[in-house]
Amino acid sequence: MTAIDARDFRLTKSVKPRRYAISLQLDLDSWKSTGREQIDLDVDQPTREIVLHSDELDISAARLDSGLAMSGVTYEPESQTATLRFGQEISAGSHVLEIEWSGPIREALRGLYRSTHGGVRYAATQFEATDARRAFPCFDEPEFKARFALELIHDASLVPIANEGIASSEPMSGGKVRTRFNETPPISTYLVAFTVGPYESTAPATTATGLEVRVWLPNGLASQGTYARDAHVRSVQWLENYTGIPYPYGKLDGIGLPDFEAGAMENPGAITYRTTLVAADPATAATAAYKRIYSVVSHELTHMWWGDLVTMAWWNDLWLNESFASHVGEKCTDALNPEWGYRRDIVSQATSAFNLDQLVSTHPISMEVRNADQASERFDAITYQKGMAVLRMIESFIGEKEFQDGVHIYLTRHAEGNATADDFWRALDESSHRDVSRIANAWIKEPGHPLVRLSATSDGQGGLTVDLTQSRFFADPAVAPTEQRWLVPLVLKYGTASGMREERALLEGDRSSIHLPAAQWVYPNAGGRGFYRYALDDGALGILASHARELDPEERLMLIDNQWALTRAGKASLSQLLALIGGLRGERDREVLSAIADPLSWLSTHAVSDALRARFGKLVEEIYQPVLNELGWEVRSTDAMEEKEKRALVLSMLGRTAAVPAVREEARRRIMTHLDGSKPLDPDIASALAGSAAANGDQGLYEQYVSRMKQMADGDPQEEARFRNALVAFEDQALVRKTAEACFSDMIRTQDRGLLLFALLGSRHGRRTVWPIVREHWDTGVATLDRGGKHRIINALGQLTPRDLEAEATTWLREKESPDSAETTAQTLERLRLGADAAERLSRELPDALAHAEA
CATH class of the missing domain: 2.60.40.1730 (tricorn interacting facor f3 domain)
Structure with missing residues (x-):
């Protein structure tokens, strides 16, 4: 053999x-x-x-x-x-x-x-x-x-x-x-x-059916597990109702482990987590931490039915385990916390799937897995986020009730056994009386996703005729077209003089046409529910941009994300993107502001020259400073979650990306009063201020951060993580080197090594200093990691966009490739090349694009 x-x-x-x-x-x-x-x-x-x-x-x-x-x-x-x-x-x-x-x-x-x-x-x-x-x-x-x-x-x-x-x-x-x-x-x-x-548990809480629920944490932390315990109780009750099946196991414990590579693991009756995902001290835990706890808990509990009670027969159907837990877990989180407006968070998760699926080296959602190494590489954005997006799209097409009925059929039919994706599609066929199998298999067995091009012309009667064509979307503009075609369930949103309307259509071949009576403008992805990219002709895009504020927040954020993808792929100009962003000045929705932050942060790191940095920073400041002026620095007891998270985002963009001196100075002043205990920071702005203060920070501030991190290591996981993660924001090169070396020492837990190195290698101030240190420690500090940690660091190298670093990293990765990381390495090599190409191209476009944006 x-x-x-x-x-x-x-x-x-x-x-x-x-x-x-x-x-x-x-x-x-x-x-x-x-x-x-x-x-x-x-x-x-x-x-x-x-x-x-x-x-x-x-x-x-x-x-x-x-x-x-x-x-x-x-x-x-x-x-x-x-x-x-x-x-x-x-x-x-x-x-x-x-x-x-x-x-x-x-x-x-x-x-x-x-x-x-x-x-x-x-x-x-x-x-x-x-x-x-x-x-x-x-x-x-x-x-x-x-x-x-x-x-x-x-x-x-x-x-x-x-x-x-x-x-x-x-x-x-x-x-x-x-x-x-x-x-x-x-x-x-x-x-x-x-x-x-040496664990201790929260007091038990009991569900309506009498199930006792506990969260176990290292000694001294149990009081911080109450929120996670209650999230388990509410989520398991919601899931029992959704599936129509009682919780299948004899007990329910959540366990916060001191060291844990994965985020969480759905072991029936004994769900394991990183401590930061179940421990939250109200004095130091930010709103974002509570949302993350709820989301992960709901995801893992969904697995009790989907994955544990009914289990895949082999790893080629891992995607269905994780996609379903992501989809229904997020539905659970949204349903139990309606005040969060969590649907926007769900829509924004598709970005990571798009970013991987646009590569030549991507893989189908469902594909053959031959061995353990390949199984370990399936835990990626295709398995989780793309699969989740496809399930959302199918649910939107057949209806929520029909989808839920199909879930019940599938789970009861295969309880305590194994099943395949085809078994699930058959259950949906049965519940919806539609050929779901045909649509689903067209999406899960092909790599990539479509680019739908739309050309809108007047019908001469006050409406629009929209011509549609489809092809596969590639991030690489040099890739030759393929013959791939999808069954694309389109939902077009369009504006008329009397209000908004929607039109549903199934794009089956190369091209089609849709008539939209009385339409004045069209948006190609209503609700952001479709997993496809789209490109409007210049006239239609300009009209849509002028009506962007009439779109729902989910649609505005996906509009930005879509245009940014076209820009990086060379299918749209940077001027068009900045014009679209400029048209959203005055935007106040948290998730839309976050979507705008993504391209601005990437450009700042990879494309903005020193000569243009002040002008680019001014553009960022003009978008985010008015929001801070309205919100103010102080977190109020009456603030909704939206305001709390928005304030943190705005402070981070102003302090880090725009490098506004006044923001950095005030951030340092407030951090110092937090560290000396005279005026602790509200947890919702603490991380943003820690990063902003660190940017200009010196050795003294760095040592205070390290001291705080060590002080909190055994007593407050959220505060420890806050100051550990802020170490990567120090721009002083001696301190950058110190943090990189610490990643390979006992100062940083093995589980956190990849997270910090990813941030450092992806930063303008860190990449040149950190890259040689990573090479030096590769054989003993990277190659020896478990697969997840190793893959994270390999992925991090895809951010080395300067041409000389790209060449070095390409040679290095080819020399160090191993069977358990072959696919991850191929994807990183492609990202490296495309990132370097995009950085050069957009750097050339930036002067004119800024001039147009400033006009």
Whole structure:
């Protein structure tokens, strides 16, 4: 078997597990584990060997039916399997396989791994996609669902938590305890979870059906988990109503882990999170933190039904797990917090999907996954945000009730089993009486998305005839057109003398025409619900721009985002973009102001020369200073969430992008009174001011930030994160170097390394200083990270747009490419080239574009 064949190996279906009884002894002093398990098996045909997954575990013994001992074991590192050989034939039928092994509690944040907080040790797990095999030998593919009866032997001083509640606790010698947990319903191995550590929990809260809900956090933080606990309670009740199915598991705990690479993980009954996603002190947590907590909690709870109760058969349908949890989780967040206007946040999430899907190196939403490395690369914006956008588009097309009815059919039909995307489409076909399968498959099995071109002409009777054509949208203007065509469910919004109207149409071929009676102007993506780019002819775009304020906020923000995409791809001029932004002077909606900030921030970093920086800063100031003048610096108790978040955005744009001296000076004054305790900052502006003050900050201020970060490390995750993240805003080159080096030291947790380096490499002041430091530490500080952290840093290199840095990074990435990052590397190489091209082109266009904007 070749190495490639081994990596692509799949287990035989002739040996299937029904139940695991696992006993693990966790020694946190030596960071070692020892285990034994009994696996109830169904064997379909006689065999002399059993193959299962095992990665870096030392299997010392195995027996079948308490008698037949294995004659030997062979490990295959590429396929991460162990082959247990037996001296006589194993008959078809039911058997019990007993295995004993030992293994490490690893430093990398995957499998069974180690963690510390406040000098105290923890052990925790993260098994998705394929890392249960690093904790115990198992059939580590999602279709092998089984029941799990777990026991942990651990120090009596530590709190054990797992998927199900504690059945018994038995004291042992040497200060140990044997904790047995209730047996789980059938679940896949990637959903098994357990942890031990000095945790404390919130007081339980109870749902209307009697389910107790707790949030567990490291000692001293439990009081900060109340908001997240209540978000769990409200969300699970909403989801029970939405699905029509009671919560499927015996308990519900949220667990804040001190070290955790992923944001959160949907382990049934034991959802794991980064501490910042479940711990919020009202004195220091910003409004944005509460929104993020609610969004992530709702997403993970949606998985209890979609992913856990009904599980994909194989990783090629991972997208449906994550897309659905994103779509319905955000519906839940929006429904439970109507005062937030959260629909705008949902629409804006499509941007990250568009940015990846516009590349030649993108991938279809649904595609073949052959091995563990490919499965790990599926956790991207296509799987989450594009899939979510396609589901929103389908729901908008067939109706919310029909979509919900299809969800219920799918979940009840496949409960406790495995299913595919085709099973879901069939359920929607049934509920809507439409051919959803045809539309959906046209979107999920093709890479990319369409560019719909619209040309509007007068019909001679006061209306418009709109001619439509479609082709694939590429960010690279040099790519040749493809023959790809989509079934595009269009919803056009248009203005008449008597008000707004909408027209629905399904664009099926290359071109079509739509008549809009009495239309004066047309907007091609009503509600921002369609996942397509659009280009209006110059006349139609100019008329639309003059009516932009009549659009809903979701439509205005997507109008900006769409025009920015066309501009970067060379399909529209920078003058057109700045004219559109200029027409929105006086804009007051938070999300639209944020959409405007995206191109302005990118241009400031990558295209604005030193000679033009003052003029460009003035443009930014003219947009955002009037908003600050209206809001003021002080956060008022009567402020709605909209005002709080808007103030933070405006202060950041004025202090960082526009570099307004008065804003930076006032930010520093206020930060100093916060740090000395004389006047703590309102949490909603604290991060913005910390970044603005840091921009001109010196060594003394830097050391105060580091001190504050360390002081809060064990007691306030939100405040710690605030000052840790602000370190990247210091522009003094010695301090930039200091932060970059800290990323590879104990000062910065491994889980945060990629986040800080991404910000530094994407900054004008950081990229030239930080890039050599990243190269220096690559082999020991990047290549050794778990896949998620490694991919984040590879992606960060795509921001090195100066031509000399682009050339260096391109050579470097090609030399360092590995099988577990091949796709991420290809995408980064393409981004590098396109970013450098766009930076040069837009830098040339900027003088004239600014002159037109200033006129």
